[in-house]
Amino acid sequence: MDYETLQNHYTRFLSSRVADRKLRAFWSGALPAHVTPHPDPIELAAGMPNEGLFPIESLHVNVVDEPFAHEQYAVRARQLHRDGGGRGEEFDSRAFVQDRLERGSLVDVWRYDPDRPAALSGAVAYQYAESRGQPQLLEFCRRIVQRINPPAYDQWDVTLAHGSSDSLFKVFETFCDAGVTVLAEEFTFTPTVSNIVAAGGTVVPVKVNVTQDAESQGIDVEFLADLLDNWASSRYAHLSKPRLLYTIPTGQNPTGTTLSQAKRRQIYDLANKHDFLIVEDDPYGYLKLPAFDRADPHHNAYASDELSVDDYCDKVLSKSFITIDTVGRVLRLETFSKLFLPGVRISFIVANKFLIDRIVDFADVSVRAPNGIAQAVLVNVIHHWGTKYHDDLQGWLHWVMKVASQYTHRRNVLFQALYSTDAYKKGLFTLTEPSAGMFLTLKPSFEKSDKFPLSERERALDVFNYKLLEEGVKVVLGTKMIVCRELSLDRSFFLRITFAYAADDLQLQEAASRISRAVERLFDEY
Structure with a gap:
């Protein structure tokens, strides 16, 4: 399946606005064959300030290796604890920072960082950037996908967005017009409904089973199949057949339910049969909870070291729709908000390359790249954790398991x-x-x-x-x-x-x- 095949099939899913979202760039263009550019040109074209004009020389972030590590400190202070613990002037902040420096818990963002190619320097992070995001973070996101939820086809890619809400906004603005029907779980994160309606779409609910049974909880597949098979005689016959299914398949909001792998396969088969896209919103998937044991209510498989990183990735986590997607009809939305910091507002979208390019086109003419400082902090903190395990992805997954x-x-x-x-x-x-x-x-x-x-x-x-x-x-x-x-x-x-x-x-x-x-x-x- 090549790019042209994706373009031919998925162009008809796009909203009418997409065709006009082409950046009129004035700073690039193809050169005639006889022109050989100088290998070291002087930049007089880009309207970018020289990094020497940036007032921030460096950033230094104190990072913990365990959630709630501050509760174990010998000192208590208003600057470190919600409940205070003394008058602010009694806390020697400089001595505390010096101690953390000596312990190696400070993460640096230097103006230049030639000795750490995996890190993101201030000269790069504080500057204008490509709408997709910084290369280091994009590559890390690809590694997450490849390790945990590898798509079942080759022509996929990722792009960054400004948190899950921005991912959802871009997706529905890219695919919805007036008259477009979107399926969604009957109980859902209702701001997404607002997103769909604002883009011109109409939301049709799909019945959900809220039950303890792991095999039957989540979307009622029989209801969905009957609805789609009999659309022309249903109460929604006046609407177009669905173009999209929006689902939160793991730790669903608000019900907390998770679709079984069997149900995911059945829903994907329905998507192929009825030719709709699946928008898989997965902000909670990494927070997988072992079953609660009323006979041993304190049991925690994570805390008792029963799980290795490989166990977590291969046996604990629910596999994405994208792992069974052979034709590129799934868009997967991930975020760093629930696992790192909500305020960094960084998420990423996984989809076939043609659809990713259309979403990037939208970013080019709107908000462009996520905040550079946020990207630098995220990349460099992950790199810091990775030094303890000789691999950034291993360091990140150890942190994620601690959060879970x-x-x-x-x-x-x-x-x-x-x-x-x-x-x-x-x-x-x-x-x-x-x-x-x-x-x-x-x-x-x-x-x-x-x-x-x-x-x-x-x-x-x-x-x-x-x-x-x-x-x-x-x-x-x-x-x-x-x-x-x-x-x-x-x-x-x-x-x-x-x-x-x-x-x-x-x-x-x-x-x-x-x-x-x-x-x-x-x-x-x-």
């Missing part, structure tokens, strides 16, 4: 606390344990009381939320994350709860107690 370990621990603490509450023991709510990511669903047992007929449950969920706020807990209502009320309202009476942000175990345990009190109040006072 923390999420597993937090999940364990919260579930043990929730299962121990009076409200749970009374059967007033049920839980769906997540298989990946940072969200669980809690469902009030409305069916246990005559107070809550189906017609009353949306209002009851709102009242439950008010009681949670009174008790001191913030959650998200399932009713706020539905694509179509008519299809999904009766199945949306749940809470999305995250264990990502709470300060520590004590806060998670206290949150469980507050949830229990709110549930009991709901059933007693409604």
Whole structure:
């Protein structure tokens, strides 16, 4: 499958705006054959400031090797800890930085860095750059893909974007027009729905099974197949057949469910049969959670060193749709936000080269490359971790596994606390344990009381939320994350709860107690 074949097949998927997204560059052009450029020209064409004009000589970032490492410091200070620990003037910041320098935990971004070709220097990072991103980071992203989710064809590539929201915006602006239909899970990250609608598309929901069963959870494939096979006689017959399926297949937001490999194959086969693209949004895939063991609630396969990096990559992680994609119809969206820093706003898109070029065309005439300082910090921190394992990818994956370990621990603490509450023991709510990511669903047992007929449950969920706020807990209502009320309202009476942000175990345990009190109040006072 060559580039021309990809172009011939996928051009018809593009929005009407794509053809006009061609950068009118004035700084390059083909030379006639008789012209031989000088090997060392003086640059008088590019409107770029010389790096000597940049006010930042160097950046030096103190990097930890373990999440929450600051909680183990002998010193406590307002500059290092959320709860302070003393007056700011008692903390000798310069001595602390000097100590970190001696320990080798500072990562440098120098104006020039000739001795570290894998690092990103300030002279490069602070300058204008190609829209795709810096070569070092692009190559690292390719290595991630090749190691963990190698596509089943050769003509693929990656491009950077400004976080997952920007990736989604670029994708739907590239493929959606008025009249384009996009399939999405009935419960989803609703800002994406806004993205699709703003680009002119119409979203059609696909039923989702929210269950503990690993083989059946996620998209209801029978529902999807029936919908597609009988589109012309369905309630959506007035719409065009779908051009795209948007899915969060692993640690789905908000349900926490994960598509089995068998389901991924079935959905991919449907994409081939009905000729639509799959947009695989995977911000949570690396946060894979081993099953919660109620008999041993503290068990954490990551923390007990039961898993090697190879085990994690080959046995633990769910494989992407792109690993079974032989024709280039899958676009995979990854991000560094959940694993590194949300504020760096760096993500990347994996797709066939023709589609990647179209997305880069959009970047060329809009936001161009992600922030250079953010790219430099990310690249150089990863390189720093890599020196401990003689390989940047190994260093990154060790860090990612440590993050996944923390999420597993937090999940364990919260579930043990929730299962121990009076409200749970009374059967007033049920839980769906997540298989990946940072969200669980809690469902009030409305069916246990005559107070809550189906017609009353949306209002009851709102009242439950008010009681949670009174008790001191913030959650998200399932009713706020539905694509179509008519299809999904009766199945949306749940809470999305995250264990990502709470300060520590004590806060998670206290949150469980507050949830229990709110549930009991709901059933007693409604």
